[in-house]
Amino acid sequence: MLRVSPMISIQDLVKQYGKFTAVDGVSLDVSPGEIHGFLGPNGAGKTTTLRMIAGLLKPTSGRVLVNGHDVATEPEAAKASLGFIPDRPFIYEKLTAGEFLRFHGGLYGLGEDGLDGRAREMLELFDLGRWENELVESFSHGMKQRLVMSAAFLHRPRAVVVDEPMVGLDPRGARLIKDVFRTMSARGVAILMSTHTLEVAQEMCDRISIILKGRIIARGTVPEIRAMGDGHDDHLTSVFLKLTGGSGLQEIDEII
Numbered sequence: 001m002l003r004v005s006p007m008i009s010i011q012d013l014v015k016q017y018g019k020f021t022a023v024d025g026v027s028l029d030v031s032p033g034e035i036h037g038f039l040g041p042n043g044a045g046k047t048t049t050l051r052m053i054a055g056l057l058k059p060t061s062g063r064v065l066v067n068g069h070d071v072a073t074e075p076e077a078a079k080a081s082l083g084f085i086p087d088r089p090f091i092y093e094k095l096t097a098g099e100f101l102r103f104h105g106g107l108y109g110l111g112e113d114g115l116d117g118r119a120r121e122m123l124e125l126f127d128l129g130r131w132e133n134e135l136v137e138s139f140s141h142g143m144k145q146r147l148v149m150s151a152a153f154l155h156r157p158r159a160v161v162v163d164e165p166m167v168g169l170d171p172r173g174a175r176l177i178k179d180v181f182r183t184m185s186a187r188g189v190a191i192l193m194s195t196h197t198l199e200v201a202q203e204m205c206d207r208i209s210i211i212l213k214g215r216i217i218a219r220g221t222v223p224e225i226r227a228m229g230d231g232h233d234d235h236l237t238s239v240f241l242k243l244t245g246g247s248g249l250q251e252i253d254e255i256i
């Protein structure tokens with residue numbers, strides 16, 4: 001079988017804050033075209049891990065490669081291959097959607113050539129085409145979130161890391177995001193997305209890694225994780241029983 005090298009590769013990543021270990025030896029690979037769910041309760045270490053992948057936070061130890069580039073030693077090349085969508089994005093509200101995207105494109109070194117067209121394509125993809133010349137301050141939460149996502153995909157990244165993409169979205173907004181992620185994964189983009197919600201992970205992700213207290217406690221496809229529910233570890237078993245038998249809408253916080 002042909003082995004594809006991972007688009008995102010995390011190796012034994014650790015982040016300590018003083019004596020507290022927020023991320024405790026996480027390893028994770030995401031292949032081109034894969035949507036990988038990063039599932040865990042509040043405080044599990046999801047955001048900390050994602051920020052280290054994006055190069056926004058320095059790991060205590062371990063390595064992150066994006067498209068084969070080490071984030072620590074080749075940050076420019078790694079960042080050029082990556083789109084990052086934070087959980088609480090900042091957008092300067094006095095810009096229009098179009099200006100925001102062109103500004104963002106400039107930050108990534110996209111030339112004038114083709115930038116307008118690409119910006120328009122992304123706005124259309126995220127159902128913001130009509131809003132190109134409107135100020136961001138007039139946007140709803142969902143629209144702002146979609147604008148940030150259109151910016152993250154603007155420079156044609158090979159990998160996208162997204163922190164809690166579904167929070168605060170209505171069903172139509174959530175549907176749209178799911179469709180866009182699927183479209184992008186079909187184009188070969190590797191997507192790593194954090195979520196609390198089993199339903200989101202099950203519906204969207206090819207594989208899921210479950211993180212608890214900074215450590216990965218399970219990984220696999222949904223059927224594989226279901227099969228792990230037969231294991232011996234009491235705690236894990238209860239998690240997996242809930243995973244398989246739960247309502248699906250349940251938040252993992254309630255489970256663990």
Ligand SMILES: Nc1ncnc2c1ncn2[C@@H]1O[C@H](COP(=O)(O)OP(=O)(O)OP(=O)(O)O)[C@@H](O)[C@H]1O
Binds near residue numbers: 040044046048
């Ligand atoms: N700057 C910091 N200093 C000290 N501790 C921190 C810092 N940032 C995060 N932590 C701690 O690290 C742990 C992991 O936090 P993190 O934000 O990564 O969790 P999370 O899985 O994203 O949670 P949530 O689901 O609530 O977003 C938490 O216990 C948090 O309090």
Ligand SMILES: [Mg+2]
Binds near residue numbers: 048
């Ligand atoms: Mg978080």
